[in-house]
Amino acid sequence: MIQFIRSASSRVDAALSYQAPYYASMRMHALLALALSTCAHAVDAVDIQPFGIKPGISIDQLIKMGATPSTNPGFYRLNTVPTPNSAFEFYTVKASSKQGVCMVRGTGLTIKNDPSGSLTKANFNSLKAALSSKYGTSEDFDFIKGSSIWKDSNDWMMSIKQEDRNLVSFWQPTASNKLPKGYAIMLKVSALSSTDGWISVVYEFPNTEACTDEINLNKGDGL
Template identity: 35%
Template structure:
């Protein structure tokens, strides 16, 4: 139960931190830009609502075997504008070998498809006390270590921003997340930020 709670909080933090192609251009995981919630449910099955406009799915039309959940931002007007694959739990040593290996595998696959990343970060924040090799996972858990890569491909399929990130859920467990922002993401953000002021 605690692990599930941690995962859901990580998912929400990923999403809350936060000119288009035609609707329904093909996007990752066999989804389409601008799909409505009903359309996504039709091809992916039931959803769990994490928060307004934020949904978790167990399935997608074209899954990646290394992911266990798929998180999506779907608004009433703009539809699907962001999707994130949340990796299976990785049991690893305190040196982070398992996490590093899965991150590297995904990174190489993305490089083959989208080219070299525009941002490639692997460093420990200045002043961190978790600087020894056997504290690698602890530094990642404390969010004092960064292992991430980013692309800005501006693809015809609607993909505009990609973020691959390693995360720790404990001293010996971690996950990899892979998020895609789609071409309608700005419209989606504007829609989410609009407020109903009719009652004022």
């Protein structure tokens, strides 16, 4: 698990520390299964090109697709992609000069007037099912901190906004799924307010670490 997705998983781990021992045990067994599987190859590994964007393509190719540089170095925004998905409003790509594209993120359409999260959860489960059918079994986390005050049915979105609740799934290479070595995927719910939220999906490629190192090194250029 790498970079952005590894960071997100760490935050989930921290949140789990507030939960009942069941969650800690669940995480321990999941990590043990992952560790035991790292020596095995994924079966029938699939070719990953999220939204039609191939890992490692150059920044020049991104620009030709219509990408515009973000104020955050190394990131580019695309409003259209070769293979769009109607659930997503725009796309963010991370790339460096030498490594090319190393991460793709789809930012979902805003889901409005859903304080209970019923529509958001339904959309999340639909996307999760589509990803699982292609990449295999995910590692899922759906819980709220025991100390949260946002536990009523209509406080669901608010608990997401306050980071008291997590609804997130991770895909990593294992012996039983179809995700190639070095790749990772995260599907996650976020909130804008107590009523509105969105779903994002992040794909990280094997060159993510080298790409990030290059971007960070170049931040000092011209000083």
